Amino acid sequence: MGVGFSLLMIVLLVLIPFLGVYAGLEYVLGVVFPYLAFSIFIIGILYRIICWGRSPVPFRIPTTCGQQKSHDWIKADPVENPTTAFGVILRMVKELFFFRSLFRNNKVKITEKGHIAYIWEKWLWLAAILFHWSFFIIIIRHLRLFTPKTPWLVSFFERMDGFFGFGMYSFYFTDLLVVIGLAYLLIRRLVIPMVRYVSLAADYFVLFLIMGIAFSGILMKYFVRADVAGVKELAMSLVAFKPVVPVDIGSIFYIHLFLVCALLAYFPFSKLMHGPGLLLSPTRNMANTNRMKRHINPWNYPVKVHTYEEYEEEFGKVMQAAGLPLDKQS
Amino acid sequence: MYDKKIIIPILAVIVVVLTYPIWSLFGKGAAAPELDLNTPEIQALAEKECIEDTEFMRSNHMELLNEWRIKSVREGTNVYVASDGQEYEMSLQNTCLSCHSNKENFCDSCHSYAEVNPDCWDCHVGGEL
Ligand code: HEM
Numbered sequence: 001m002g003v004g005f006s007l008l009m010i011v012l013l014v015l016i017p018f019l020g021v022y023a024g025l026e027y028v029l030g031v032v033f034p035y036l037a038f039s040i041f042i043i044g045i046l047y048r049i050i051c052w053g054r055s056p057v058p059f060r061i062p063t064t065c066g067q068q069k070s071h072d073w074i075k076a077d078p079v080e081n082p083t084t085a086f087g088v089i090l091r092m093v094k095e096l097f098f099f100r101s102l103f104r105n106n107k108v109k110i111t112e113k114g115h116i117a118y119i120w121e122k123w124l125w126l127a128a129i130l131f132h133w134s135f136f137i138i139i140i141r142h143l144r145l146f147t148p149k150t151p152w153l154v155s156f157f158e159r160m161d162g163f164f165g166f167g168m169y170s171f172y173f174t175d176l177l178v179v180i181g182l183a184y185l186l187i188r189r190l191v192i193p194m195v196r197y198v199s200l201a202a203d204y205f206v207l208f209l210i211m212g213i214a215f216s217g218i219l220m221k222y223f224v225r226a227d228v229a230g231v232k233e234l235a236m237s238l239v240a241f242k243p244v245v246p247v248d249i250g251s252i253f254y255i256h257l258f259l260v261c262a263l264l265a266y267f268p269f270s271k272l273m274h275g276p277g278l279l280l281s282p283t284r285n286m287a288n289t290n291r292m293k294r295h296i297n298p299w300n301y302p303v304k305v306h307t308y309e310e311y312e313e314e315f316g317k318v319m320q321a322a323g324l325p326l327d328k329q330s
Numbered sequence: 331m332y333d334k335k336i337i338i339p340i341l342a343v344i345v346v347v348l349t350y351p352i353w354s355l356f357g358k359g360a361a362a363p364e365l366d367l368n369t370p371e372i373q374a375l376a377e378k379e380c381i382e383d384t385e386f387m388r389s390n391h392m393e394l395l396n397e398w399r400i401k402s403v404r405e406g407t408n409v410y411v412a413s414d415g416q417e418y419e420m421s422l423q424n425t426c427l428s429c430h431s432n433k434e435n436f437c438d439s440c441h442s443y444a445e446v447n448p449d450c451w452d453c454h455v456g457g458e459l
Contacts, residue, residue, distance in 0.1 A: 042348065046341065053337040144445035146351035158445070168396045168448075225389040229444045233362045239351045248385050279340070 003190070006204035010212050017258035021251040029254045030234055031243040037261035044268025045276060052280045058297045062288035065104070069292075082287050095284055099128055124188065131181030134174035135210075137161060138217075141172070145228075145235040175218050182211050206272060209263055216256040226250035363443050366435035371428050381412050381425075392448075395422060422454050 020029050066077025082088045094100040107121040137157050144150045144158070162170040186207050189199045220226050230246035231253055237244040267273070279285065289295075312319070312326060319326060346353070372378060380387045382394070398420035401407045410418045418425050430436045433456045441448065450456075 042345065046345070049337065049341060053333065143351065147354050149354075150445050151354075155445075168399060168450075169392065170446075225393060227385070227389045228446075229362060229388065229440055232444050236355070239355050250389060280337075 002199060002201035002204050005201045006208050009205060010208045013209070013259055013262050014212065014216075014255055017254040018251055020258075021254050026245050026249075026254070027243075029258060030245045030249075031238065033258065033261045034238060037264040041264040041267055045273070048268055048273055049276055049280065052277070056299065057282045057286075058299070059295065060286045060288060060290050061282050062286070062290065063283040064288055068288060083289055083292060084287060088285060088287050092279065092284060095278060099125060099132075101284075102128055123184065127181045127184035127188070129181075130177045131185060134178035134181060137174045138172070138178060138214075141174075145232050146239055148236070169222070172221075175214070175221070178214050179211075179218070182207060182214065186211070202271060206263075206266075206270060209259060209266070213256065213259045213263060216252060216259060220250075220252045220256060224250070224252045226253040363439040365440060366432050369429060369431045371431060375429075380429075381410070381416070381418055395426075398422070422450065423456075427456065 017029050020026075062081070064081040066080025067075060068081050069076035069078070069083050076083075078084070078087045079090045079094070082091055091100070102125045103122065105121055105124055107119040109117050109119055111117050140154055140157050141161065143154045147154070158170075161172045161174050164173055165171050186204075189195050189203060189207070227246070227249050230249045233244065233246050234249065308327075312328060316326060316328070367378065382390075387394075398410060399422075401410075402420040408420050410420045412418060427433060437456075
């Protein structure tokens with residue numbers, strides 16, 4: 001059901017801009033929706049992060065895979081089991097840029113003899129890396145549409161990525177890689193029974209949505225041409241807050257843009273928040289100093305106590321009269 | 331742990347990065363370049379029209395050039411019949427650039443605006459000879 005529902009949603013999301021262009025709603029599709037979506041995106045992410053930032057995490061939760069720092073003669077792992085802020089940053093960088101935790105992925109199997117075996121399984125990691133890095137480079141390359149003079153990083157990526165030009169056109173390698181990555185991530189959900197069982201519409205929907213964006217972009221770049229100079233005019237006018245909509249850019253562009261808007265607007269509410277969330281994972285962003293430093297619960301307040309001494313002072317006479325033993329013999 | 335001290339600066343940096351195009355544009359013009367159609371060949375035209383209609387040319391001129399290149403170099407056909415029946419020689423230099431002989435103010439200004447770098451001019455002669 002999840003697959004069908006998500007596909008239906010994507011078909012709807014493609015039909016809206018397609019019909020919208022017919023109906024002459026370019027201004028809504030090209031100006032209103034992008035502004036709206038970008039605002040939801042930024043405000044939504046800020047809101048979610050501030051909520052996370054405000055939730056208390058009083059104790060360190062080390063889920064570490066390295067030797068803890070202890071005696072001098074035991075070799076500690078300062079990155080996998082960091083005790084300093086620098087170590088935490090290094091671990092975070094590995095996590096953010098190389099998906100270190102995902103790389104630990106193994107497959108467990110019980111052999112015929114009844115032993116447990118851990119099998120090498122890095123395909124998920126590989127597909128995730130391919131997908132995320134390609135996606136990132138594609139987005140950086142898109143800055144050429146939004147900046148008057150493209151920053152050097154954009155031109156650099158464009159040159160590296162366009163290395164394998166064929167025929168007369170530039171061809172971007174990341175376009176191929178992003179599709180391969182996405183295809184694996186989808187096929188995995190459809191084919192592996194255990195993964196399929198835990199997959200919901202929300203899982204398929206984001207995959208289909210991003211695939212839709214990638215396919216419409218690729219279609220526009222290599223097959224159904226759109227007026228890219230016109231697109232840049234629109235994009236720059238949006239950025240300068242003086243929106244102008246050039247005529248006849250082509251429906252394919254509006255489909256691409258509308259899907260992107262849908263992604264931006266959906267992002268803060270979706271599982272895609274795992275990106276920002278990574279930075280705020282207590283198991284990843286805290287140094288393992290549980291035993292080196294005293295960590296005091298931040299919301300501890302001075303507790304009003306009534307000690308036994310005070311108690312005796314208060315009720316001493318009554319107790320004495322009842323013949324109870326007292327600490328203070330007076 | 332309420333890490334305001336770390337979270338807020340990082341958030342600020344991320345918002346600035348996400349809105350980078352807006353900052354980069356402050357105080358700079360963003361207008362598309364004016365394309366210069368004022369060349370002798372075009373002035374001499376009765377109807378100031380390109381090979382195909384303008385909309386098609388804006389989006390598809392590279393497809394057209396690719397088709398010409400393949401037909402001309404590999405298949406030896408040399409005549410393109412436009413949709414209005416006009417015939418053109420399939421040539422980058424002799425056709426496109428005879429009308430658009432102001433390559434710097436036409437092809438190049440639009441390409442540098444859109445950040446496209448066709449490498450045609452490594453081999454082909456561009457502009458006036
Ligand atoms: C999540 C964000 C986006 C993704 C993943 C994405 C993906 C893609 C991909 C894979 C391509 C194929 C060509 C290439 O790699 O350069 C493409 C092309 C294109 N995209 Fe996007 N896109 C995104 C956002 C946008 C936005 C916001 C715009 C609008 C201003 C846009 C406008 C275009 C245009 C005009 C092309 C054609 C470029 C050309 O023909 O050279 N894209 N996109």
